[in-house]
Amino acid sequence: MKKLLLATVISCFSLTAWSADIVLPEALKSGGKPLMSTLAERRTVREFDQKELDKQTLSNLLWSAWGISSVDGKRTIPTARNMQNLDVYVVLSDGTYLYDAQQNKLQEITKTDVRPFIVGEQKFAMNAPVHLLFVAEKDSYGSGAMHAGSAYQNVSLFCTSAGLNQVVRGMINRDALHQALNLPAEKQVLISQAIGYPVLKD
Numbered sequence: 033m034k035k036l037l038l039a040t041v042i043s044c045f046s047l048t049a050w051s052a053d054i055v056l057p058e059a060l061k062s063g064g065k066p067l068m069s070t071l072a073e074r075r076t077v078r079e080f081d082q083k084e085l086d087k088q089t090l091s092n093l094l095w096s097a098w099g100i101s102s103v104d105g106k107r108t109i110p111t112a113r114n115m116q117n118l119d120v121y122v123v124l125s126d127g128t129y130l131y132d133a134q135q136n137k138l139q140e141i142t143k144t145d146v147r148p149f150i151v152g153e154q155k156f157a158m159n160a161p162v163h164l165l166f167v168a169e170k171d172s173y174g175s176g177a178m179h180a181g182s183a184y185q186n187v188s189l190f191c192t193s194a195g196l197n198q199v200v201r202g203m204i205n206r207d208a209l210h211q212a213l214n215l216p217a218e219k220q221v222l223i224s225q226a227i228g229y230p231v232l233k234d
């Protein structure tokens with residue numbers, strides 16, 4: 033009995049010690065720039081300040097990418113047959129997380145720094161405090177890539193509205209990322225997006 037109690041205490045302690053999920057504040061779903069000006073101003077900008085995004089901004093950004101936007105559980109982007117088969121990984125300076133829209137949290141996946149596999153030769157991406165990785169299952173007509181495209185466009189528009197810089201990036205080491213994130217064989221890393229504040233100029 034004592035052993036069982038000890039084992040329970042140890043396992044509870046381990047969970048607390050190792051679980052480093054990040055709970056996000058509820059996303060703000062109003063405001064921002066008018067749609068037509070946002071569309072007119074959207075641009076790829078490859079310069080980032082290293083300053084971290086605050087949790088509220090991160091929550092808003094992730095909601096725009098892949099959040100739940102109605103009581104029946106539908107998302108901010110459409111998916112084929114409403115399969116909702118997209119995974120959005122969030123790469124921060126301290127690890128990689130999976131965005132859990134239902135719980136509005138980031139579930140820790142690995143502490144391994146996967147940013148070298150994302151940045152590669154495109155060193156301008158090094159300073160970005162947030163990288164998104166869009167992951168989906170392979171299928172016969174590439175719906176995963178279409179879903180990723182909808183999500184990164186929403187993020188691009190959110191960034192334009194929120195005064196953030198972003199670049200969609202396909203030049204990533206997919207095999208290394210697949211391995212580092214311990215993805216099953218049927219999933220593939222499709223594309224990335226680097227996000228951050230503009231560099232302040234005097």
Ligand SMILES: Cc1cc2nc3c(=O)[nH]c(=O)nc-3n(C[C@H](O)[C@H](O)[C@H](O)COP(=O)(O)O)c2cc1C
Pocket residue numbers: 074075076077078154199200201202203204223
């Ligand atoms: C699927 C896709 C992959 C891209 N890959 C890269 C990339 O690896 N590196 C990069 O610097 N820009 C990349 N871009 C950004 C494009 O170069 C950029 O969108 C294009 O030059 C047009 O500029 P705009 O977004 O300001 O309209 C990518 C864009 C898309 C849609």
